[in-house]
Amino acid sequence: MPELPDVQIFKEYLDTSFLDRKIVGAGKADTQLLQGISPEELNRFLTGKSFISTRRYGKYLFARVAEDEFLVLHFGMTGFLRSLRKGEKIGSHVGLLLQFEDGSHLVYESRRKLGRISVTDTVERFVSGRGLGPDALELCVDGAAFAERLRGHRGSIKALLMNQKALAGIGNVYSDEILFLMGVHPKKGADELNNKERRTLAAKTCHVLKTAIGKHAGADGWPQKWLLPRRKAGSACPHCSGKISRITVSGRGTYFCSGHQS
DNA sequence: TTCCATGTTCCGCA
């Protein structure tokens, strides 16, 4: 589920398990996933170096291997990181396999191959090149600034939350969760919100992101009152007597409670 | 078989 909280968990995984280990080879690089670099170039780029530090911005994960050299990972809809078990055969979904000097392996996997692997010299240049808005979690330090960021958009409130140019990191699942907990209909116009509602939306967004990260993006289970564990048409709403419905908003399958989200 | 799926990008339209 690679939205901001999921990518944050991947970052913490790299930080605890793969920092400062020498890379001795980068293989199995899938050319469908590589952007602006060949498998051979990527291998040369990484071999002999190690991850010095990592940084997450929106749904992107940056692993620094030199002063001005970063590996950039984007996970698409189905990408994730894991280590290789001993003696495990490499499956066809592997998009990148990093071998470390100590014998451990890091695997980037992507079933639907919608992820992207690239390199950059600075995070800032990459972010501005993509036109990404401020990172949603970083905006949480300033509620007023966050609320201000939500002003001036015409489309639906759900589309605004998912718009990476307005706010980087939130996708389909967490935008539904935020609006579910706030009790707002996903098709409500973003320009219909008043100042107070924008502040509430900002606060609710931060609450959802931080809680999801605290729950290890679902590995520790979801809060009982959340939409996530019952993201299915016909499920009973834990807040009212309503039922969960599925509609399409901005071309994405959207789940909400027709009872308390109006 | 058909529909749906957590991602981004591109195109047409207002």
Next chain:
DNA sequence: TTGCGGAACATGGA
């Protein structure tokens, strides 16, 4: 000109 909504993309599972 700008921003929004929907289709397309690749692949697998229900």
